[in-house]
Amino acid sequence: MSILSTLSAHRRATVAGAIVLVLLVLGGYVLFRPSGTQYVTAVAARGDIQQTVEAVGTVTSEHDLALQFPASGIVSEVDVQQGDRVEMGQVLARLRAGNFAAAVAIQSAALQVAQANLQKVEEGMRPQDLAIAQANVANKQAALQAAQSAYDSSSQNLLQAQDQLTTLQQEADTSLLGQANTAKSSISTQLVTAETALASVQGMLTRTEVNDAIALSKPGQDATINMLRSSALDSIAKARSAATIAAKYQDVLMALQSAQSALNDASSVVDQMYALIDSLTETQFFNSSVREADKASLSAQRASIQGALGTLTSVSSSLQSASAGYDTRISAAQAAVTADQGAKDKASADVLTYKTALQAQQADLVSKQAPPRDTDLATARAQVQQASAALAQAASLYDDTVLRAPVSGVITNVNIKAGESLPMGAAIALLGDTPFRVQIDVSEVDVPKLAVSASGTIDLDAFPDVHYKVRLSEVDTSPTLVDGVSKYQAKLDFVFPHPELKIGMTGDVTILTGERKNVITIPGRAVITKATGQKTVRILGKNKTVTEQSVTTGMEGQSGDVEVTSGLSGGETIVVLTK
Secondary structure, eight states, X not given: OHHHHHHHHTHHHHHHHHHHHHHHHHHHHHHHSOOOOOEEEEXXXXXEEEEEEEEEEEEEETTEEEEOOSSOSBEEEEOOOTTOEEOTTOEEEEEOOHHHHHHHHXXXXXXXXXXXXHHHHHHOOOHHHHHHHHHHHHHHHHHHXXXXXXXXXXXXXXXXXXXXXXXXXXXXXXXXHHHHHHHHXXXXXXXXXXXXXXXXXXXXXXXXXXXXXXXXXXXXXXXHHHHHHHHHHHHHHHHHHHHHHOOSHHHHHHHHHHHHHHHHHHHHHHHHHHHHHHHOOOOSSSOHHHHHHHHHHHHHHHHHHHHHHHHHHHHHHHHHHHHHHHHHHHHHHHHHHHHHHHHHHHHHHHHHXXXXXXXXXXXXXXXXXXXXXXXXXXXXXXXHHHHHHHHHHHHHHHHTTEEEOSSXXXXXXXXXXXXXXXXXXXXXXXXXXXXXXXXXXXXXTTGGGOOTTOEEEEEETTSTTOOEEEEEEEEOSSOEEETTEEEEEEEEEESSOXXXXXXXXXXXXXXXXXXXXXXXXEEGGGOEEOTTSOEEEEEEOTTSXXXXXXXXXXXXXXXXXXXXXXXXXXXXXXEEEEO
């Protein structure tokens, strides 16, 4: 009652306070309520776009030369000093050249010998040389006749040895034909024994009581035995095939070995099955009586296989015994054929060798008997030319002891003194009179953008207000490590000469690598690349709705803009960022 009376007494103040409270609540809601989505946008507009490659460039000279002697040695004299102006071909320094001077003298003497030989050819052959050539021809003819006789004899011996071997093999095949056919029949019969045993194993594995017992105590063992059984059946099939196609007793012996191996494989399968049956836990249906019956059956199959093995062993031993004598005689005949073939091959090689030697000697005799030919004269003259070339080479090596200026220019450094050995580095440094160039190191990413003859500018630190025009002239095809990073060196030429430049000046290089005129461009940040590789942009509609549009992009500009080749027509409002 006291509160109500107080409010009633101060009605105006109460109303005013309530209004203020309502306004504060409304203001707080306006200030702190969640704001709507805000977009940073750009308009897809038509315009020009340029692509550039930027790098730090250094002013160089193509003829900033580090001169070295082609030869090594002791410095004899130095004729220039730092700062001297020299002309092309001027002598800068010399080495001691005693050895090279001696080489020139030796080659000069060799030239005189070649010239004397040319004179000899022009005058013709002496009678003594002609007689020696005739004797050499007669000697090679006799050697060739002996080699030909040896070849004929060895050929006849080889034919006889081959006939003897063929006759002996035919005799052996005919004599052993009956035993070979008996062995083949025995192989077929005994392999049936192995197949019967494997069929018995398969029958046991398919019985329900055996399968249940295996699943209870030895799961998976039936699969192993089946795999071994299949392998044994393959061996049996191969052995039977070998016996069927065997034509000679040697082939039958090999078929017997294959059949014995197949029987052993089958015996191993029976043994595995016996061990499995013996180790199975008894069940309601697989009791001791069933086990013993199966073991007895398997023992009988194993005994049958062993009997078959014994039969094949006996047949094989009998055939081997019968063929042993023939094998020895056949081996001896084969050895004789091999020896006679070797003798024939050697005689054939000797005939070829002596034919070649005789032809060479006959050609030499003909050449000596004939007057000097144009070819002989040409050869002798070529030898003179060769000696002249060797003399020129020796003179060139001698000349390598003289260091000359390759171009006109100024000596910038002299690293040698008379009486000292040559240093490891340059002997003399020369700055030639040549236009300046700019060298830059380009990253792997930017190299594919560069094309020779591309234009650009360099802003040198020494001349900050001048934009020097340059043109790309060279790009290395292999990288160079710069601070551990692979870079590609490129060189640019100044479009106009600039005598005010100095080697070593640096500045920022900008190369124009591409340009598009009147194309649709948008900020590169607005392009979204999905996991599939598809590129899209978001378009903001008039009612603040955002839709995605697939686009194809082209060139990327230096300011971060990108060319859109399809997907936009221009004028669309593109969402760059979302707040």
